[in-house]
Amino acid sequence: MRAFLLAALLLGAAAAWAADVFDFIPAGGRTLMAKALEGRPGADEVRALLSGKRTREDWLAYLRGHSKAIPGLQRLKEKELLTLADYLSFNMPLPAGKIPASPAQANWEKLLPPDGRDFALQYCQGCHIITVVVTQDRSKDAWLGTLGKPSHVQIKLTRGEREALASYLVLNAAIPIDDVPEELRAGGATY
Numbered sequence: 001m002r003a004f005l006l007a008a009l010l011l012g013a014a015a016a017w018a019a020d021v022f023d024f025i026p027a028g029g030r031t032l033m034a035k036a037l038e039g040r041p042g043a044d045e046v047r048a049l050l051s052g053k054r055t056r057e058d059w060l061a062y063l064r065g066h067s068k069a070i071p072g073l074q075r076l077k078e079k080e081l082l083t084l085a086d087y088l089s090f091n092m093p094l095p096a097g098k099i100p101a102s103p104a105q106a107n108w109e110k111l112l113p114p115d116g117r118d119f120a121l122q123y124c125q126g127c128h129i130i131t132v133v134v135t136q137d138r139s140k141d142a143w144l145g146t147l148g149k150p151s152h153v154q155i156k157l158t159r160g161e162r163e164a165l166a167s168y169l170v171l172n173a174a175i176p177i178d179d180v181p182e183e184l185r186a187g188g189a190t191y
């Protein structure tokens with residue numbers, strides 16, 4: 001019985017760790033878009049968003065201009081809005097088959113393509129801890145340079161995904177080490 005309780009406790013702790021430890025890494029466009037759409041804007045607004053093709057700057061202007069029609073956008077901070085505009089420039093328009101017929105019922109976090117944060121969590125922890133990545137302050141070219149090194153060139157990300165990841169990291173990495181949870185600060189690199 002005691003062993004069982006202990007196991008349950010440990011499992012609970014592991015689950016809490018898994019759920020929270022990466023919270024310090026800022027949300028990417030997929031999550032921000034889901035947040036923006038929580039206010040259930042009109043179907044036409046949603047369709048316009050999912051089928052537009054714009055540069056990041058044009059998306060930013062578009063989002064600013066549509067914050068009344070898409071009230072969820074008002075909940076995003078400046079940098080989040082820019083991160084979302086950046087994400088949209090890489091991922092919109094969605095292929096016609098992916099645009100949901102009834103947006104009000106859509107599970108956006110599932111339906112939308114992965115963002116830079118998703119790529120980092122999925123592809124950047126196999127050889128070193130994520131801290132090596134998210135604490136760096138770099139230009140986009142510097143990021144693409146690292147990703148093109150022999151140690152990184154075989155990572156299974158397409159050219160477009162590398163660009164999207166680099167762009168997300170320019171905006172959201174450079175996290176001060178004091179904001180990184182203790183357990184992710186040292187000893188995690190195995191190279």
Ligand code: HEC
Binds near residue numbers: 123
């Ligand atoms: C296959 C193993 C592997 C994976 C996966 C990996 N890295 Fe690395 N990473 C390394 C090695 C080895 C080093 C140290 C030697 C070097 O820099 O080549 C390193 C060092 C780094 C550094 C610090 C040194 C530098 O060159 O700037 C950064 C930043 C970095 N990696 C980013 C990333 C990112 C971003 C990803 C995810 C896309 C990633 N890594 C995934 C192997 C890996």
